Amino acid sequence: MRRFLIAATLCLAQPAFGQDYAEESLPDVNQETQAVALMDTLRCVVCQGQPISGSNADLARDMRRLVRERIAAGESPETVRAWLVSRYGQWVSLKPEVNELTAPLWLIPLIALGGAGLLYSRRFKRKKK
Amino acid sequence: MKRSWVFWLPVAVTIAMFATFLVALVRPSDRTIESQLVGHALPAFEAPAAMPDQPGTNSRDYADGKPRLLNVFASWCGPCVAEIPVLLQLQAMGVEINGVAIHDKPEDLSRFFAENGNPYARVGLDQGGRAQIAFGSAGVPETFIIDGKGRVVGQHIGVITEADIPDILAKLKGS
Amino acid sequence: MPQRMLAEFGMAALWVAAALALLQFALGVAVLRQNRDDLARTIAPLAVAQAVLCGLAFLVLMVLFLRSDMSVLLVATNSHSEKPWLYKFAGTWGNHEGSMLLWVSILGVAGATIALFERALRADTKIATLTVQAAIALGFYVFLLFASNPFARIAGVTEGQGLNPLLQDPGLAFHPPTLYIGYVGMSAAFSFAIGALITRDVTPSFARAMRPWILGAWIFLTIGITAGSYWAYYELGWGGWWFWDPVENASLMPWLAATALFHSVTVLATRDALRTWTIMLSCVAFSMSMVGTFLVRSGILTSVHSFAVDPKRGIFILALLTIYIIGALVLFALRVGTISEGKRFEPVSREGLLVINNLLLSVILVVVMVGTLYPLALEAFTGQKISVGAPFFNATTGPLALALVAFMAVGPLLRWRHDEGRAVIRRLAVPLLVSALTMVAVYVFAGKASFLPAMGIVVAAGVAVASVAPLWKRNLARTPLFTWGMVIAHLGCAVSIAGMAADSAFMKEALVPMRIGDTRSIGDFRVTFEDVAQVPGPNYDALQATLRAETSNGDSMVLKPALHRFSTPAMVTNEAAIRTFWNGQLYVVLGDERPGNVWVVRMWWKPFVTLIWVGGIMIAGGGFLSLIGRVRRSAQSRKAKGLSAA
Numbered sequence: 001m002r003r004f005l006i007a008a009t010l011c012l013a014q015p016a017f018g019q020d021y022a023e024e025s026l027p028d029v030n031q032e033t034q035a036v037a038l039m040d041t042l043r044c045v046v047c048q049g050q051p052i053s054g055s056n057a058d059l060a061r062d063m064r065r066l067v068r069e070r071i072a073a074g075e076s077p078e079t080v081r082a083w084l085v086s087r088y089g090q091w092v093s094l095k096p097e098v099n100e101l102t103a104p105l106w107l108i109p110l111i112a113l114g115g116a117g118l119l120y121s122r123r124f125k126r127k128k129k
Numbered sequence: 130m131k132r133s134w135v136f137w138l139p140v141a142v143t144i145a146m147f148a149t150f151l152v153a154l155v156r157p158s159d160r161t162i163e164s165q166l167v168g169h170a171l172p173a174f175e176a177p178a179a180m181p182d183q184p185g186t187n188s189r190d191y192a193d194g195k196p197r198l199l200n201v202f203a204s205w206c207g208p209c210v211a212e213i214p215v216l217l218q219l220q221a222m223g224v225e226i227n228g229v230a231i232h233d234k235p236e237d238l239s240r241f242f243a244e245n246g247n248p249y250a251r252v253g254l255d256q257g258g259r260a261q262i263a264f265g266s267a268g269v270p271e272t273f274i275i276d277g278k279g280r281v282v283g284q285h286i287g288v289i290t291e292a293d294i295p296d297i298l299a300k301l302k303g304s
Numbered sequence: 305m306p307q308r309m310l311a312e313f314g315m316a317a318l319w320v321a322a323a324l325a326l327l328q329f330a331l332g333v334a335v336l337r338q339n340r341d342d343l344a345r346t347i348a349p350l351a352v353a354q355a356v357l358c359g360l361a362f363l364v365l366m367v368l369f370l371r372s373d374m375s376v377l378l379v380a381t382n383s384h385s386e387k388p389w390l391y392k393f394a395g396t397w398g399n400h401e402g403s404m405l406l407w408v409s410i411l412g413v414a415g416a417t418i419a420l421f422e423r424a425l426r427a428d429t430k431i432a433t434l435t436v437q438a439a440i441a442l443g444f445y446v447f448l449l450f451a452s453n454p455f456a457r458i459a460g461v462t463e464g465q466g467l468n469p470l471l472q473d474p475g476l477a478f479h480p481p482t483l484y485i486g487y488v489g490m491s492a493a494f495s496f497a498i499g500a501l502i503t504r505d506v507t508p509s510f511a512r513a514m515r516p517w518i519l520g521a522w523i524f525l526t527i528g529i530t531a532g533s534y535w536a537y538y539e540l541g542w543g544g545w546w547f548w549d550p551v552e553n554a555s556l557m558p559w560l561a562a563t564a565l566f567h568s569v570t571v572l573a574t575r576d577a578l579r580t581w582t583i584m585l586s587c588v589a590f591s592m593s594m595v596g597t598f599l600v601r602s603g604i605l606t607s608v609h610s611f612a613v614d615p616k617r618g619i620f621i622l623a624l625l626t627i628y629i630i631g632a633l634v635l636f637a638l639r640v641g642t643i644s645e646g647k648r649f650e651p652v653s654r655e656g657l658l659v660i661n662n663l664l665l666s667v668i669l670v671v672v673m674v675g676t677l678y679p680l681a682l683e684a685f686t687g688q689k690i691s692v693g694a695p696f697f698n699a700t701t702g703p704l705a706l707a708l709v710a711f712m713a714v715g716p717l718l719r720w721r722h723d724e725g726r727a728v729i730r731r732l733a734v735p736l737l738v739s740a741l742t743m744v745a746v747y748v749f750a751g752k753a754s755f756l757p758a759m760g761i762v763v764a765a766g767v768a769v770a771s772v773a774p775l776w777k778r779n780l781a782r783t784p785l786f787t788w789g790m791v792i793a794h795l796g797c798a799v800s801i802a803g804m805a806a807d808s809a810f811m812k813e814a815l816v817p818m819r820i821g822d823t824r825s826i827g828d829f830r831v832t833f834e835d836v837a838q839v840p841g842p843n844y845d846a847l848q849a850t851l852r853a854e855t856s857n858g859d860s861m862v863l864k865p866a867l868h869r870f871s872t873p874a875m876v877t878n879e880a881a882i883r884t885f886w887n888g889q890l891y892v893v894l895g896d897e898r899p900g901n902v903w904v905v906r907m908w909w910k911p912f913v914t915l916i917w918v919g920g921i922m923i924a925g926g927g928f929l930s931l932i933g934r935v936r937r938s939a940q941s942r943k944a945k946g947l948s949a950a
Contacts, residue, residue, distance in 0.1 A: 054541075056876065059267070087164065094692070096690050101690065113667050143633060146673075149677060149680060153683075154622065
């Protein structure tokens, strides 16, 4: 019994050949594309400077497996992102949400563009006087 | 146009930027990632038995009216060794501690417990980091304080030292 | 001089250089404020002497590193006696103190060059410029001498602590100095601008004197960014070439400002317009260079490349930045009324297009700055943590950049001051047609490609044609070098964007577990996993795989990706195997080992990805031709003037 338990847990810990999606493309090309695009925009909580797609940390590997498995099970990338955000906070997503906290982030580029437009039109309007 | 406020705009922007830098220098960015689960129910997880003579643990073990600690650890993690004596102390005070071992093997855990002692009531093996990610844990060791209703009431990131004992006991009692 | 005293000699040289900078500054102020023209002749020799002494101090530090003199604290903490000599050499600037010393040394050399070779500038503006240079250098001497002494000693150390294995790369060893030359070059441009502001000399001839400096700095920034991108691509081993990492952004911001600046300085030099704007951009470009250095060196950003430095030094540098940048901007705001209005032009004119170019570059700069600093500001003031990455930057800067290059293609086809809208459209007919045809082709052959990459290809095609249009019907042998430079640099932009878009739209990726003998296909290749073996390396153990790739027409090649395991510090690096073809790169990385002799192999087919860096080299090369052309032209005109005066 004891031996059986250990053997069983070992099997669970290290899935057999061809099933570890931490380092393996999904068979469905569209799903794989979605998964990779999502992994490129999730931040590794260990190395912090890299997305999980480019990190060698164990936890990043585990997250890649989780992302592929959930996408393969039919979840949408944004559902998976929201689930991870509900665990690690906004920090884990490299795609900032649009909310009151990030309003300046999204508004300042628009204001800058508007300001540039204003400068441009003023420059040439004055001339006509 | 020439004396327009527009020309003072770069000054204002630069002052705002430098003020940010100053605050960031004086109060360096906190690089620990806290779990968002504090205040919420412990999520579903399954960590099968790691040791032949000890049960594993899963999310159904926690809503039985008794507050506990859930310790995320690993036998390969150096700081976890330093934490064990304090966990043993807590155990002696009657605190029940369950362990979830990350990326671990039963034989390594046996050696780890033989060398350092075993403070856990239950020890489960996390499979592929699933439980760790479900907890919102970013590393080892981390400890979650769970109340009798199975809610996470606190998270301790890093090694628990003797100085942390009163705080942990208070959180367990208060829950 | 006994060798034991070498570090002390370096220290002494640094002190004397600092004293000379102080003298240069004080005499400069005396000349400018009290009209002491008798002192004017002393400024240039002082600038040269200061450069020589500072350069000497840097050479001393280099010798200490090459000798592995472990009695010097900096060497002991950043080097190792068994390192290859190249990394000992590069170790001189691979640390905080050494890099700051390199920074002032380059600044000194720039000052000496202005002192010795600058002839186009009005005499008083030249003195003002050298005075501003001395003021900047002085701040950094104080910083080196009081807050980060590179020559400090330590007793009882016999061996050094080594260097991060990821940084042991010949490309990376020369990356920081390249960027520093660019940053310091921007400081020269800044000194010119402030000098001209002080002496009220914002004129086309001043702009012509300043232009080579901006161009030179911009070339180095372009090379630095291109090389950094390629380094990340082959070294980090996951096929990406730009990550919008804060440290990358810190080098992109000065580049954007410098690009805007040298276009606006061209307008000032040739058409005497955009006077105030050019001066303000000089200040912005310099502050972006300084902020870039500060962000990288202060460690306040979380990045793959971050360096930890204690906050005291950070505050010291921040105080210096406050004095220089805010001081300069306030001076600008106060003096702006004294800059007389430049010449007028109409919206449909080359100047008009250059204004659009400048405004778009400025908006992109603001976007990159906000995206990089917003998480920092949010956490500093509210404690909330968010991340801003590629999705934000691509969505915002992508469309802006495409609009920018579209206008870039139009600009050179317009006349200065005023042009006819209808004639412009006629000149643009061919590029527009090419773009339209490309759009149809993209839609037919790659309907699935996402919007931004597809638009990238469409714009790149039209821009490529429009870029070479200025050479149309011209005698190529008599076309000035700087026109060639512009054409090549603009074409480089189109090439680079085509590479980025093609890679994003058509890249193929496969992550597959393989046993020895297994064959998988990627793109047009069939890749067979032949062997994996231990190979000893100099200071690591390598695990090297052998794969054979075969194309459909029977060509076959061997790829050897490897894992390098370093022991001190313990670290594993991926060494990708990359094969370049005319139409793309095959990129193979060895991944995890699984039980049963199974290896995960990551393979990418990256169509036309090399164009990204080819384009970068073309942009820098175009800048270089332009620089040569301008310098030669001004030397010729000086000679002509000299003859007529005689």
